[in-house]
Amino acid sequence: MPDRSFLDWPFFEQRxxxxxxxxxxxxxxxxxxxxxxxxxxxxxxxxxxxxxxxxKPTALDTANxxxxxxxxxxxxxxxxxxxxxxxxxxxxxxGLGTGAISLFGTPEQQQWLDRTRAGKAISAxxxxxxxxxxxxxxxxxxxxxxxxxxxxxxxxxxxxxxxIADLYTVFxxxxxxxxxxxxxxxxxxADTPGLEVAERLDVIAxxxxxxxxxxxxRVPASAMIGKPGEGFKIAMSVLDxxxxxxxxxALGFARxxxxxxxxxxxxxxxxxxPLFDLQMVQGHIAEMALDIDAAALLIxxxxxxxxxxxxxxxxEAAMAKLFATDRAQQVIDRAVQIxxxxxxxxxxxxESLYREIRALRIYEGASDVQKVVIARQIGK
Numbered sequence: 001m002p003d004r005s006f007l008d009w010p011f012f013e014q015r016x017x018x019x020x021x022x023x024x025x026x027x028x029x030x031x032x033x034x035x036x037x038x039x040x041x042x043x044x045x046x047x048x049x050x051x052x053x054x055x056k057p058t059a060l061d062t063a064n065x066x067x068x069x070x071x072x073x074x075x076x077x078x079x080x081x082x083x084x085x086x087x088x089x090x091x092x093x094x095g096l097g098t099g100a101i102s103l104f105g106t107p108e109q110q111q112w113l114d115r116t117r118a119g120k121a122i123s124a125x126x127x128x129x130x131x132x133x134x135x136x137x138x139x140x141x142x143x144x145x146x147x148x149x150x151x152x153x154x155x156x157x158x159x160x161x162x163x164i165a166d167l168y169t170v171f172x173x174x175x176x177x178x179x180x181x182x183x184x185x186x187x188x189x190a191d192t193p194g195l196e197v198a199e200r201l202d203v204i205a206x207x208x209x210x211x212x213x214x215x216x217x218r219v220p221a222s223a224m225i226g227k228p229g230e231g232f233k234i235a236m237s238v239l240d241x242x243x244x245x246x247x248x249x250a251l252g253f254a255r256x257x258x259x260x261x262x263x264x265x266x267x268x269x270x271x272x273x274p275l276f277d278l279q280m281v282q283g284h285i286a287e288m289a290l291d292i293d294a295a296a297l298l299i300x301x302x303x304x305x306x307x308x309x310x311x312x313x314x315x316e317a318a319m320a321k322l323f324a325t326d327r328a329q330q331v332i333d334r335a336v337q338i339x340x341x342x343x344x345x346x347x348x349x350x351e352s353l354y355r356e357i358r359a360l361r362i363y364e365g366a367s368d369v370q371k372v373v374i375a376r377q378i379g380k
Contacts, residue, residue, distance in 0.1 A: 002082065006293070006296050016072060016075055023076060028083070033045060042161070049087070049091060050117065055116065055118070057072040059095065060101075060102040062111070068099075068102060070302075070307050077091065081252025086207065088252065094123055097165065104237075109223075116167075122167075123165055125238070127156070128158045129157060130211075136171070137180035139173055140155075141155065141170075149221055150219055152194075167189050167190060174229065176229035184224055184230065187219075192219065195213075204355045204358060239364055239365065241306065242364065248299050253357050254288070254327070254332065256353060257331050314377055322367050322374070326367055329361060336350055336351070
């Protein structure tokens with residue numbers, strides 16, 4: 001039985017506990033899904049999560065505007081990840097893909113949000129490029145003013161939901177100033193002429209990923225999100241909200257790994273006694289539990305701080321993302337070791353967790369980059 005005692009921590013209100021219980025019950029009935037066709041599986045997951053109402057926290061409610069509830073986002077990602085990594089991916093990208101529209105979009109742009117929150121449209125966040133991943137200010141893609149619109153030219157890569165998204169939030173250099181101050185954000189529907197899926201990318205934990213080519217993609221001036229030159233600020237504001245949720249997904253993977261390990265240690269015999277009776281195994285389990293609780297405290301501190309009205313939680317979110325993803329990797333590695341041969345057998349839950357966790361230490365700011373972010377925040 002998964003540990004749910006953390007829901008009694010003072011970070012949460014009763015509505016968060018009710019949400020977590022309702023979602024966990026839905027997951028138990030509907031997850032995991034078949035991953036053999038990840039495109040179809042993601043489309044289906046988005047549709048079903050939307051129909052069940054679980055995509056509502058991912059974006060602004062246009063009928064009742066208010067700030068995004070980061071604690072609910074984190075609880076949702078943690079719960080979904082514990083049941084099925086692809087379900088977590090489907091949920092997370094709806095939020096990341098529309099984050100800029102929720103935070104900075106015009107009423108016209110925010111009309112998309114009713115569709116994404118209902119699971120009737122899929123969104124994507126197009127920031128990374130072949131030469132600029134974590135170094136966003138170094139991007140090459142351009143958006144050139146042309147009459148009453150802009151022409152986007154260049155490439156984006158490692159784009160989650162690339163190839164299946166209905167809309168992309170795209171960042172490009174408009175040149176108001178050098179570096180980060182010359183970038184703007186745009187809402188680009190997937191069917192815009194000139195936008196092509198140049199390559200589908202296959203990774204160790206299959207998800208819909210793609211390299212996108214923007215071949216003189218023309219968009220109206222109204223497609224710009226925020227003001228010219230605000231793209232970097234917009235991107236960082238979105239990541240400020242969603243970065244701690246990456247840690248929450250890692251936490252969900254780690255909790256599942258611990259649950260599987262406890263089951264294995266209690267049912268497997270070694271030298272005439274349960275595996276759990278070995279002191280070394282007990283030590284591993286204690287370290288796993290310690291890492292999980294420490295990660296949870298950092299994650300929900302960051303989420304609570306943001307929900308309490310902090311304008312930025314850059315330091316807190318970076319700490320949560322770094323610690324939770326790195327420690328989840330260690331927790332899952334211990335789970336693999338305790339499972340022995342089964343731990344590396346293709347299709348075993350622990351083996352799939354081992355593949356799922358690795359990407360989380362890279363995307364939305366690699367672990368080493370998070371250390372730079374934390375150091376700079378402390379040094380201010």
